Amino acid sequence: MAENATSARPAxxxxxxxxAGVALADVEGIDAVSMRNLAARLEVSPMALxxxxxxxxxxxxxxxxxxxxxxxxxxxxxxxxxxxxxRILSARRALLQHPWARRxxxxxxxRTPTVLAYMDxxxxxxxxxxxxxxxxxxxxxxxxxxxxxxSPEAFDDPDALAVPDDPAEQEAMLRHVSETYPxxxxxxxxxxxxxxxxxxxxxxxxxxxxxxxxxxxxxxRLHAAGWSSRQTVLRS
Amino acid sequence: MAENATSARPAxxxxxxxxAGVALADVEGIDAVSMRNLAARLEVSPMALxxxxxxxxxxxxxxxxxxxxxxxxxxxxxxxxxxxxxRILSARRALLQHPWARRxxxxxxxRTPTVLAYMDxxxxxxxxxxxxxxxxxxxxxxxxxxxxxxSPEAFDDPDALAVPDDPAEQEAMLRHVSETYPxxxxxxxxxxxxxxxxxxxxxxxxxxxxxxxxxxxxxxRLHAAGWSSRQTVLRS
DNA sequence: CAGCCTAGGTGTACGATGTAAACCTGTCAA
DNA sequence: TTGACAGGTTTACATCGTACACCTAGGCTG
Numbered sequence: 001m002a003e004n005a006t007s008a009r010p011a012x013x014x015x016x017x018x019x020a021g022v023a024l025a026d027v028e029g030i031d032a033v034s035m036r037n038l039a040a041r042l043e044v045s046p047m048a049l050x051x052x053x054x055x056x057x058x059x060x061x062x063x064x065x066x067x068x069x070x071x072x073x074x075x076x077x078x079x080x081x082x083x084x085x086x087r088i089l090s091a092r093r094a095l096l097q098h099p100w101a102r103r104x105x106x107x108x109x110x111r112t113p114t115v116l117a118y119m120d121x122x123x124x125x126x127x128x129x130x131x132x133x134x135x136x137x138x139x140x141x142x143x144x145x146x147x148x149x150x151s152p153e154a155f156d157d158p159d160a161l162a163v164p165d166d167p168a169e170q171e172a173m174l175r176h177v178s179e180t181y182p183x184x185x186x187x188x189x190x191x192x193x194x195x196x197x198x199x200x201x202x203x204x205x206x207x208x209x210x211x212x213x214x215x216x217x218x219x220x221r222l223h224a225a226g227w228s229s230r231q232t233v234l235r236s
Numbered sequence: 237m238a239e240n241a242t243s244a245r246p247a248x249x250x251x252x253x254x255x256a257g258v259a260l261a262d263v264e265g266i267d268a269v270s271m272r273n274l275a276a277r278l279e280v281s282p283m284a285l286x287x288x289x290x291x292x293x294x295x296x297x298x299x300x301x302x303x304x305x306x307x308x309x310x311x312x313x314x315x316x317x318x319x320x321x322x323r324i325l326s327a328r329r330a331l332l333q334h335p336w337a338r339r340x341x342x343x344x345x346x347r348t349p350t351v352l353a354y355m356d357x358x359x360x361x362x363x364x365x366x367x368x369x370x371x372x373x374x375x376x377x378x379x380x381x382x383x384x385x386x387s388p389e390a391f392d393d394p395d396a397l398a399v400p401d402d403p404a405e406q407e408a409m410l411r412h413v414s415e416t417y418p419x420x421x422x423x424x425x426x427x428x429x430x431x432x433x434x435x436x437x438x439x440x441x442x443x444x445x446x447x448x449x450x451x452x453x454x455x456x457r458l459h460a461a462g463w464s465s466r467q468t469v470l471r472s
Numbered sequence: 473c474a475g476c477c478t479a480g481g482t483g484t485a486c487g488a489t490g491t492a493a494a495c496c497t498g499t500c501a502a
Numbered sequence: 503t504t505g506a507c508a509g510g511t512t513t514a515c516a517t518c519g520t521a522c523a524c525c526t527a528g529g530c531t532g
Contacts, residue, residue, distance in 0.1 A: 012480080035519065045482050047520080052480090056519065081452050106342055131459050139455045209325070216317050218450055219375045223367050248509080270489065281511050283491080288509090292490065 012044055014052040018062030022098065025063065030100035035059075060104050065114040067101045070094045074121065080129025087122065088143070142214060248280055250288040254298030258334065261299065266336035271295075296340050301350040303337045306330045310357065316365025323358065324379070378450060 010016070020041055025033050035056060039046040053059045072090035074083055095101055119140070126136040246252070256277055261269050271292060275282040289295045308326035310319055331337055355376070362372040 034517075036517080047483080047522095048481050050520075081456055085449070085452060103343065107339065126455075129459075131455065135455065135458060142455070213321070214454055216321060218454055219362075219367065219371065219378070220317055222371060223365075271491080272489075283512080284510050286491070 012042060012048060012052060014062060017042065017049055017052055018059060018066055021059055021063045022066050025100045026098060030104065033060075033063075033100075057108065057110070060108060061110065061112045064101060064105055064108065065112055067094055067098050068114050068118050070097075071118065074125060080125055080131070083125050083129075084122065087125070248278060248284060248288060250298060253278065253285055253288050254295060254302055257295055257299045258302050261336045262334060266340065269296075269299075269336075293344065293346065296344060297346065297348045300337060300341055300344065301348055303330055303334050304350050304354050306333075307354065310361060316361055316367070319361050319365075320358065323361070 017038070021033050021038055024038060024041060035049055036046045038059075039049055042048075049059070053062065071094055072087065074087055078086070123136050123140060126139055127133070131139065253274070257269050257274055260274060260277060271285055272282045274295075275285055278284075285295070289298065307330055308323060310323055314322070359372050359376060362375055363369070367375065
């Protein structure tokens with residue numbers, strides 16, 4: 001496979017396709033990212049893209065990965081709260097640079113490893129700060145879209161981690177997940193339903209009410225403390 | 237206009253079209269709601285829909301309105317916190333019955349009067365409880381998607397309330413808004429930018445950081461208080 | 473070296489989508 | 503009686519994602 005040859009076309013690859021998608025979406029909006037349009041930018045036939053990308057959703061997933069890759073990596077040695085705060089604000093900066101990303105993330109159904117890795121890393125920061133698995137779980141839910149634009153329901157979405165039928169494959173997958181996303185796994189195993197069985201997905205309703213009450217109580221407290229105009233958050 | 241005549245077709249209207257859209261989305265998913273498909277359900281030619289609906293986005297807006305109309309109305313006489321809580325949980329119930337609604341609301345760019353009215357009503361509940369305009373504003377941002385699936389950024393989105401060019405129309409619009417959405421107006425007027433000019437849209441970044449710190453502090457407090465497993469929220 | 477395999481690119485074609493434009497038709501107001 | 507017009511139809515177009523068949527040039531194996 002002649003990589004560069006003479007032509008000005010530097011060999012199509014999945015990475016180049018997704019990067020071109022990001023660039024195109026940045027300047028012309030996400031609607032301009034059609035397979036035909038993107039192929040034209042790459043001076044390639046539309047169907048050529050399908051040799052490197054399963055379908056359009058896969059392409060969009062790759063574009064999201066590029067955005068996530070631009071997040072700051074966690075700085076070690078800082079307090080968990082400062083660390084999480086800096087990380088999330090960095091994610092926000094990246095999302096502001098790519099306004100289309102928020103909607104794409106929300107619409108996408110499958111989570112790529114990059115997405116899972118980011119979530120795992122964030123969960124790990126809470127746990128490294130000493131928060132329990134349950135409290136970390138609550139915090140991830142409460143932060144929700146604040147993390148980057150969609151609530152981290154991959155913990156519960158059955159599509160997020162497709163479990164194979166073959167027990168042998170299950171075993172292999174479990175090992176892989178436990179090595180790669182240990183914190184996510186801890187949260188998943190911590191989940192119990194009414195029957196007490198672990199790994200049964202979290203109780204969305206009580207998660208929702210937990211954060212709702214947390215917020216309402218917080219504003220009640222601010223109100224009672226006489227908070228009335230623009231001030232910094234009470235840090236007591 | 238023979239309304240019923242002999243045919244079994246009870247006259248097409250915007251309301252019937254949107255209601256049929258809701259029913260269709262409920263049983264076959266939002267992707268099944270195409271103009272052609274919907275028209276077929278109504279035993280009508282696809283283009284007939286356009287006599288009652290501007291375009292597809294308008295149709296989806298009408299569908300959302302139907303969902304919102306199914307929310308519980310606020311019960312008078314209860315504490316603001318209980319009232320808001322009940323209202324939001326009711327909204328959640330409605331959204332769970334129409335799983336497609338969340339994505340549609342997130343994707344829609346224009347806010348219908350029904351949407352604005354709901355937001356205004358909710359803001360009014362905070363203010364009736366004695367919260368200041370600013371604090372209400374923060375609370376609406378913090379609750380964000382929890383209200384129904386999208387953060388209430390209609391306060392800031394310039395597209396949300398298109399300001400006409402003609403000064404006379406501006407005047408009329410201002411009067412109309414002040415009568416119809418008084419609480420939203422109060423929040424909008426409360427916004428000041430760096431130059432101190434009111435009505436200039438809120439500072440998204442500081443809103444974001446406000447809620448972020450609120451949540452991080454809340455979890456820090458829970459952590460420090462020894463919260464480690466499933467308990468009810470500390471209500472102190 | 474011959475030959476085949478395959479990764480990677482092309483062209484064509486299909487069904488679906490939203491909707492613009494022109495047209496038809498029955499009902500009510502003047 | 504005569505429009506006007508609300509409401510429904512037909513046709514047509516551009517665009518979309520992508521299935522399918524095809525071509526072609528290296529690199530590997532015999």
